[in-house]
Amino acid sequence: xxxxxxxxxxxxxxxxxxxxxxxxxxxxxxxxxxxxxxxxxxxxxxxxxxxxxxxxxxxxxxxxxxxxxxxxxxxxxxxxxxxxxxxxxxxxxxxxxxxxxxxxxxxxxxxxxxxxxxxxxxxxxxxxxxxxxxxxxxxxxxxxxxxxxxxxxxxxxxxxxxxxxxxxxxxxxxxxxxxxxxxxxxxxxxxxxxxxxxxxxxxxxxxxxxxxxxxxxxxxxxxxxxxxxxxxxxxxxxxxxxxxxxxxxxxxxxxxxxxxxxxxxxxxxxxxxxxxxxxxxxxxxxxxxxxxxxxxxxxxxxxxxxxxxxxxxxxxxxxxxxxxxxxxxxxxxxxxxxxxxxxxxxxxxxxxxxxxxxxxxxxxxxxxxxxxxxxxxxxxxxxxxxxxxxxxxxxxxxxxxxxxxxxxxxxxxxxxxxxxxxxxxxxxxxxxxxxxxxxxxxxxxxxxxxxxxxxxxxxxxxxxxxxxxxxxxxxxxxxxxxxxxxxxxxxxxxxxxxxxxxxxxxxxxxxxxxxxxxxxxxxxxxxxxxxxxxxxxxxxxxxxxxxxxxxxxxxxxxxxxxxxxxxxxxxxxxxxxxxxxxxxxxxxxxxxxxxxxxxxxxxxxxxxxxxxxxxxxxxxxxxxxxxxxxxxxxxxxxxxxxxxxxxxxxxxxxxxxxxxxxxxxxxxxxxxxxxxxxxxxxxxxxxxxxxxxxxxxxxxxxxxxxxxxxxxxxxxxxxxxxxxxxxxxxxxxxxxxxxxxxxxxxxxxxxxxxxxxxxxxxxxxxxxxxxxxxxxxxxxxxxxxxxxxxxxxxxxxxxxxx
Numbered sequence: 001x002x003x004x005x006x007x008x009x010x011x012x013x014x015x016x017x018x019x020x021x022x023x024x025x026x027x028x029x030x031x032x033x034x035x036x037x038x039x040x041x042x043x044x045x046x047x048x049x050x051x052x053x054x055x056x057x058x059x060x061x062x063x064x065x066x067x068x069x070x071x072x073x074x075x076x077x078x079x080x081x082x083x084x085x086x087x088x089x090x091x092x093x094x095x096x097x098x099x100x101x102x103x104x105x106x107x108x109x110x111x112x113x114x115x116x117x118x119x120x121x122x123x124x125x126x127x128x129x130x131x132x133x134x135x136x137x138x139x140x141x142x143x144x145x146x147x148x149x150x151x152x153x154x155x156x157x158x159x160x161x162x163x164x165x166x167x168x169x170x171x172x173x174x175x176x177x178x179x180x181x182x183x184x185x186x187x188x189x190x191x192x193x194x195x196x197x198x199x200x201x202x203x204x205x206x207x208x209x210x211x212x213x214x215x216x217x218x219x220x221x222x223x224x225x226x227x228x229x230x231x232x233x234x235x236x237x238x239x240x241x242x243x244x245x246x247x248x249x250x251x252x253x254x255x256x257x258x259x260x261x262x263x264x265x266x267x268x269x270x271x272x273x274x275x276x277x278x279x280x281x282x283x284x285x286x287x288x289x290x291x292x293x294x295x296x297x298x299x300x301x302x303x304x305x306x307x308x309x310x311x312x313x314x315x316x317x318x319x320x321x322x323x324x325x326x327x328x329x330x331x332x333x334x335x336x337x338x339x340x341x342x343x344x345x346x347x348x349x350x351x352x353x354x355x356x357x358x359x360x361x362x363x364x365x366x367x368x369x370x371x372x373x374x375x376x377x378x379x380x381x382x383x384x385x386x387x388x389x390x391x392x393x394x395x396x397x398x399x400x401x402x403x404x405x406x407x408x409x410x411x412x413x414x415x416x417x418x419x420x421x422x423x424x425x426x427x428x429x430x431x432x433x434x435x436x437x438x439x440x441x442x443x444x445x446x447x448x449x450x451x452x453x454x455x456x457x458x459x460x461x462x463x464x465x466x467x468x469x470x471x472x473x474x475x476x477x478x479x480x481x482x483x484x485x486x487x488x489x490x491x492x493x494x495x496x497x498x499x500x501x502x503x504x505x506x507x508x509x510x511x512x513x514x515x516x517x518x519x520x521x522x523x524x525x526x527x528x529x530x531x532x533x534x535x536x537x538x539x540x541x542x543x544x545x546x547x548x549x550x551x552x553x554x555x556x557x558x559x560x561x562x563x564x565x566x567x568x569x570x571x572x573x574x575x576x577x578x579x580x581x582x583x584x585x586x587x588x589x590x591x592x593x594x595x596x597x598x599x600x601x602x603x604x605x606x607x608x609x610x611x612x613x614x615x616x617x618x619x620x621x622x623x624x625x626x627x628x629x630x631x632x633x634x635x636x637x638x639x640x641x642x643x644x645x646x647x648x649x650x651x652x653x654x655x656x657x658x659x660x661x662x663x664x665x666x667x668x669x670x671x672x673x674x675x676x677x678x679x680x681x682x683x684x685x686x687x688x689x690x691x692x693x694x695x696x697x698x699x700x701x702x703x704x705x706x707x708x709x710x711x712x713x714x715x716x717x718x719x720x721x722x723x724x725x726x727x728x729x730x731x732x733x734x735x736x737x738x739x740x741x742x743x744x745x746x747x748x749x750x751x752x753x754x755x756x757x758x759x760x761x762x763x764x765x766x767x768x769x770x771x772x773x774x775x776x777x778x779x780x781x782x783x784x785x786x787x788x789x790x791x792x793x794x795x796x797x798x799x800x801x802x
């Protein structure tokens with residue numbers, strides 16, 4: 001058993017007022033946790049996960065957190081948010097209840113469970129606030145350690161602002177790069193790979209990051225001996241300790257109940273990180289978790305009596321209270337009075353939050369009751385409607401769902417009656433009013449969204465011919481963009497010194513410096529994280545993943561963090577990150593995958609662009625840098641050496657996003673595809689024309705968004721037939737494309753033949769040219785598929801091939 005130790009180095013004169021204020025914040029936070037659990041158990045809230053046991057170290061961290069700094073933490077940090085003035089009691093409970101009013105629940109308007117915190121970086125019109133004049137928190141996510149990659153980018157932004165001159169409006173985002181990115185994580189979550197990936201990257205990059213590990217010895221019910229080698233994260237990270245003339249981390253350990261030592265440790269860490277841009281890890285151990293992991297169960301199930309007794313004795317608030325009494329900051333009676341006042345304050349705040357949540361819904365409940373009573377008066381189904389009214393009245397704390405269920409079931413009863421209009425209109429208006437509270441802001445709704453960018457065609461000299469490699473188009477366009485936008489930077493594996501593996505960045509590092517055109521290690525998740533964090537701080541990063549197949553290492557970060565950012569903050573934060581990669585047809589299992597179905601279904605909230613050549617790709621980059629939305633651009637891996645015409649207006653021409661392009665007019669069948677496969681489609685179409693089949697070819701150009709002008713269905717009204725050619729697996733992207741055309745565009749009414757897809761085989765492409773030919777659609781496959789469809793139409797004109 002650890003012996004109780006009371007630290008008496010803090011003087012009454014220096015700290016009394018501040019300490020008493022800290023103590024009150026800690027007690028308020030603890031009471032919120034205790035009462036929050038009760039609200040879950042009584043059914044007013046669905047689930048709760050709280051920060052009890054972590055109050056005192058979070059107070060110490062908050063003291064060193066300055067305007068302009070950023071937090072990237074997790075769902076135990078409520079005390080910290082209260083201490084920096086960004087979370088009230090009412091807001092805490094509004095989050096627990098899932099209030100959809102952003103003014104009352106500013107963390108996510110009920111889109112995330114309580115304990116997920118954020119500050120607002122944007123004005124109502126989507127423009128940036130001055131982030132240096134406020135304390136900032138990036139938007140939390142639930143996946144364990146998912147906050148780590150973005151933390152790296154938030155810290156790297158300070159390095160960029162300190163060392164790259166000429167960034168416009170830099171003083172809106174940074175004061176000479178003095179801002180720290182503060183990370184928090186539970187000790188068990190340090191077992192995740194992205195934790196180690198981020199720690200390694202921060203040590204290499206030397207960025208101002210202070211990483212706190214809250215260590216209470218458990219991950220849910222699993223003890224640290226099953227989580228961490230030596231049961232001690234700071235011990236196993238000693239190899240990262242910075243030494244003279246090396247990069248690395250400063251590493252501190254501190255007891256989570258020692259108020260004085262915690263303050264001293266955080267002050268020292270902040271000074272090192274802020275002034276010298278050296279990352280610091282603070283291992284805060286000997287913490288407790290008084291209510292267990294969450295509201296789903298009790299920690300008494302997995303902690304023995306000795307541990308439970310220790311946790312009671314070394315609760316950080318209890319230890320702080322003992323220390324305050326020992327040095328005469330306050331008497332036990334004075335502290336008891338603070339405890340009582342805090343408990344009353346939390347209880348009253350909870351009542352205010354509950355009433356603000358439930359009363360508007362009760363008003364809607366009563367509104368529907370009145371409508372149903374009027375309807376029942378003249379309805380042949382009066383008895384059934386009265387039963388519904390009785391059921392509705394019996395619900396004391398209604399949900400919107402419960403109101404809608406009764407309203408819709410009642411409408412069914414009077415579907416043939418003449419007096420149904422009032423109820424029908426009420427339901428329609430209710431859905432119209434309510435649905436956006438749960439569905440808005442997946443993409444930007446500002447005047448800088450992708451649809452605000454106007455198409456600009458490439459300009460060519462007279463009689464221009466395709467006389468340059470596609471990679472030169474990219475290179476010269478990037479050159480124009482780096483010159484035009486000083487806030488733009490690109491980084492990735494081999495992106496710097498050699499100018500990327502396909503030479504699309506040749507000479508750019510030499511011209512623009514190692515911070516703006518940078519090599520990074522082989523660590524895809526944190527490449528994405530660098531981009532997200534820097535984009536959150538006003539920079540325009542382009543994160544390069546060398547090959548599309550290796551996007552899988554980063555797909556979790558893209559899906560859970562970047563894709564949901566605008567949605568889960570209801571448009572209060574944005575990260576307009578551009579992700580650059582290359583893929584599709586090459587040779588071998590790991591360099592020719594096209595997992596588009598997986599990608600487009602995992603990252604809704606990020607635009608997915610699939611240019612067929614490098615001029616299109618360059619136009620996409622130009623468009624995206626004028627918008628405020630994230631996107632994935634997939635360049636054709638086998639197109640860098642193909643010849644294209646050289647534009648005159650680099651950096652200015654813009655490929656429209658969400659708009660298809662018709663590459664060939666035809667009358668017999670519409671062929672839809674994208675990327676590298678289009679070259680094979682065009683080849684097959686030429687050969688089919690010689691056989692008397694006239695194909696119309698449409699290049700999708702982007703998968704998300706999809707054909708916003710519905711040009712594909714316009715083609716099908718003419719050809720009455722559809723074939724989708726896709727190099728993804730069967731049922732992959734082709735299934736999505738087919739759904740969009742048939743269901744969203746209602747193309748089925750124009751079809752004279754069954755719509756079909758031609759895809760790759762279910763396996764990955766085998767190695768070599770023969771592997772590609774027999775794994776993915778070939779020109780011959782396309783020819784024969786189209787011919788087969790026309791054989792069904794006119795077998796005499798197109799006799800069977802086989």
